[in-house]
Amino acid sequence: MMENFINQIKENKLPEHVYELLTAETGKENITAMWLYRPEHQKAALLTVLCKDRLLLQRTFDYLFIGDTFEQDGLLISMLDDSDMVQQCEDRYLFFSRYARKEDQIYGHEKDYGRFNIVDSDLVSLKARYLKEEQLLMKYTEELIVDEQVGATLFYLKNIQHDVEFLEYIRFGKPFEDFALAERLRQIEALIPEVKQFFVKHNNHYYILRQIENEDIVEYMDEYQDHLRKIKEEMKKIVLQNMKAKQPKNTPLKPTVSHPFMKDPTIRKALHPLLQTAYLEEVYFFHEITAIKEKSQHHHYYLLALVSNENRKEEKRIAEKINKELPRDMEFTIIYHTRLWIQENVYQSQHFLKSLMNGDHKIYTNDFHAKIHWDDDDAYRCDDAFIYHRREKNIYKRHLKGVERNEKAAMVSIIASELNEYFVQILINRLYDSAGYLSEISDVKVLWDLVLYADPRASQLEDQLHKLSFDLIGYLSMHRKDKKPGLHLHQDEKKKIFCLLNHLKNPHTLPQP
Structure with missing residues (x-):
């Protein structure tokens, strides 16, 4: 038996520290059999250990050890003893027939409990x-x-925990009652990817993110309770599905996404750097602007990328690489957000982002992911917009008021970082006022593109931008951190820039398109 165990361990590559402890425990004659189940195309594995006395084995494999091994190595250890087998027998060894089969056994005399x-x-x-x-x-x-x-x-929550207990019994052989609900859900996700639709992790905690459809409910039932009720209903469906004798041959690892946009080989090749990003979760294609530039048709595509964590420097590098490799008649603007940010900023982003995250816009997903819990009220009020307009005025007074009012000097000098800060704040305010989206993006180029998308009147500002003798947005992007006067302008050029900024601040000064 031991030789077979060693060969199986080498073949299946159990973590070294687990192998050493199991080897020591088998010498105590408490362990009678072991099974190692690896779901196809998944990183997680389930090690089932059958022993005479589970309490004795738990002195070595306590819940802290099991939790750490799962988090670090993706190996979940389930320990069963004779008392557990009584219930398994009553349920016709359902667990063994699926997840501790004859071909999964790595130690002990042959125990084919799944023969039924x-x-x-x-x-x-x-x-x-x-x-x-x-x-x-x-x-x-x-x-x-x-x-x-x-x-x-x-x-x-107790209802959801009850569902988790039965899923653990069916999938792991027994409930993991020593663990907190968040830990148990992370373990369940390893074998049931659909559960990822209900919860999202952040620093090892779960935040509830689930879309609520408008329907008549008890009026005093707050959204949090209604949200949990929705999760409970869908968890119940998963439990009952797992209690059916006939299971799907292949559990889907992620939803199928097919979008005409991705059929263009040029676009697929261009987006490769984005789609290979480790922290990418989903991508939505939500808008296209077609215009005539340099006597040819130009396509400007807008994407929303949902990521597990944000890295502004890396995001900018990827966007630049994509646009550099595209033909001259194509361009991408990509905005990045985490689900957690969207959920925590629903009040200040829902009107804009909810329509973007339409299922018809999805062009890529790498897994099942939590949906956003939107507010029932789609109207945006921007009641706190005055705070950000005050910030804009303070930046102007502190850095640029003197420059704009200086009409005597033939040339004026502007610090790029100060002009960039002002320009960015104006664009953020314009987006918030016109589209109900309070962005935290600091890239002036991305913000400019979003304003062009969100507000039809802003397209007229492109003409003003092109009247400048240099690429203002490109210059600010490159010199946004410069703290010394580096932008030297004639009075006419300076006036054009401030005219552009004033029209951005006051959209009513532009004629309707």
């Missing part, structure tokens, strides 16, 4: 047990809501 041909009638008892407890929990929850009592939110 399971049919739905074999799982009636398991399903009845789940539904009885689930209905009781829902009854308590609904009574708390009807009576307008606090605690309904807690009971929704």
